[in-house]
Amino acid sequence: MSSPTLQDIADHLGVSKMTVSRALRGEAYVAAALRTRILEAAANLGYRPDPEISKLMTHMRRKRRSQAPRTLAFVWAEKEPQDLGLSAWSRQLISGAKARAETLGFQLDEFHLAGKGMTGRRLSDILEARGIPGFILSPLISRSRGHVSMRWEKFSSVVIGLGYARPALHRVHHHHYLGMMTAMRQLKKLGYRRIGYYGGSVINERMFGAWSASFLAHHPLPLKQAEMLLGLRREPNRSNFLEWLAKVKPDAVIEGGHLVADWLQDMTDSKHLGVVTLGWRADRPQVAGVDQQAEVLGAAAVDLLVAQEQQNERGLPQHPKIVMTEGTWRPGESVRRRGDL
Template identity: 75%
Template sequence: MSRPNLQTIADQLGISKMTVSRALRGERHVEDTLRTRILETAAALGYRPDPEISKLMTHMRQKRRTHAPRTLAFVWAERKVSEISLSPWSQQLIQGARQRADQLGFQLDEFYLSAKGMTGRRLSDILEARGIPGFILSPLISRSRGHVSMRWEKFSSVVIGLGYARPALHRVHHHHYLGMMTAMRQLKKLGYKRIGYYGGSIVNERMFGAWSASFLAHHPLPLKQAAELLGLRRELTREDFHRWLARARPDAIIRNGQNAGDWLEEINIPQDLGLVTLDWQMESPDITGVDQQAEVLGAAAVDLLVAQEQQNERGIPAHPKIVMTAGEWQPGKTVRNVREV
């Protein structure tokens, strides 16, 4: 028995082969009731697309895009234009995403949910009217336990970062557990033992405790002693930091972002303490740390989104994927080899 193809489905339903093809590709030109009949018939006949033909069609579509690139969206969930321009991490993120989109034959346009009068529903209407089939949603911070009300069924989508936001979608994020593990191993190699971590508990919760878990798992001291060097706080203040510093007596501190950054100015770094940041920035090359490589993260988000677009996957996925990208260790001047002292 020959393998069922598009013509087989078309003959079964008494419609054109082109209509079947459009329906299976998820194009909007096919009426919903007819699309359902086509999908049901394809399933009943055991239709499976030929992977070689699919690859050829993908190649042909990409060649067409070099002349007229399709547009994808990068949606900033919370940050405003002024905030993004001041954030090197955000600039690297969007630059990496834009470059990867261009390589794949797509144009990437930015949108802002924080714009005046903008809502998820309104933005959905705008994207649909412009024929934009999918979007990347930037990290959710204040709404990490909330819900963004986009018309998910209309689009392919990818969320950057973790958190408890709903619905559960495909995500990409930096491998924070690996980042902390890298920092701990580098400090141990230099001879540091009383390694402390002082940072915000909210951001740690948003990544499902990856930093704290990795810190405790890879600490050179026994678990009970290591836990005393873990300084997670709901609110970070200079006074609390110095109290923690006096009580914990670390020989090295790991931090994220600017947490405790300005509060270390009175301390002799690296002679009194070693200092490592979990989100190294090229604007501060002297600080030792882990470069999260936001541009790689942005590119990975585009890869995941384009894969959905090419396979005509829309809506909330039945089995959400999580793609993680690794950081890169950046040596600096804020640690030293204490074994030689």
């Protein structure tokens, strides 16, 4: 017996073939109750889409977009427009996202939740009025957990990072556990053993302890000694760092950003200390570390969003996906082989 067609489903329900097609693609033009009836009928009749036809339709939609790019949104959750230019990481992130969107035939417009009078509900209304079907939500920076009240049911969506506690959405983030493991392995290769990690506890909490867990798991010293070299602080500052440094006496320090490198610049007795950052920056190439490749992260977020848009998937996903991107090691003058010190 041949597989039922769209026309068979349409005849069974007494609706048009186009209505069935739109319902199966999840388009908003079909009322929710009717869509439910069509989906149930398709399942009961054993309908299965032809993958070759689906492939052809995806190609045709892409071709139409290349002629008139469809707009997607990149929503900055916390940063004001004037603050974005101060962060090299943010510039890389949006640059990679926009480049990937253009390659796939889309235009990516930026919006700001931190703007005066802006709320998630108001922004949702703006996006819907402009016919924007989906958006990417930037990572949280200032806090470990957060929530944004968008009208999720209206859009395809992807969040960057692990900071959003709810709802459960598709997300992409840097493989922080692997990043710390890479830093530890590079330092061990160079002969460092008394390796310390100093950084903020908020960012570590936001990534579910990935940095601290990887630090302890890959440390060359026994666990009890390694724990003594773990310096997590709610509010890291230079004074506290110097106290910690004098107490634990590491031969190398791993940090999340570039604060430690800055604090050590005017200390002549720190030249022997290795410094590695987990957030390598092109404008600070002398500090060795892990380049998180924010542009790759931005591109991955677009890929995940476009996949939903092409399948007309809207609302909260039943099975949220997590996509992780890898960084790469960048050598620098801040570390060297122990025998060369």
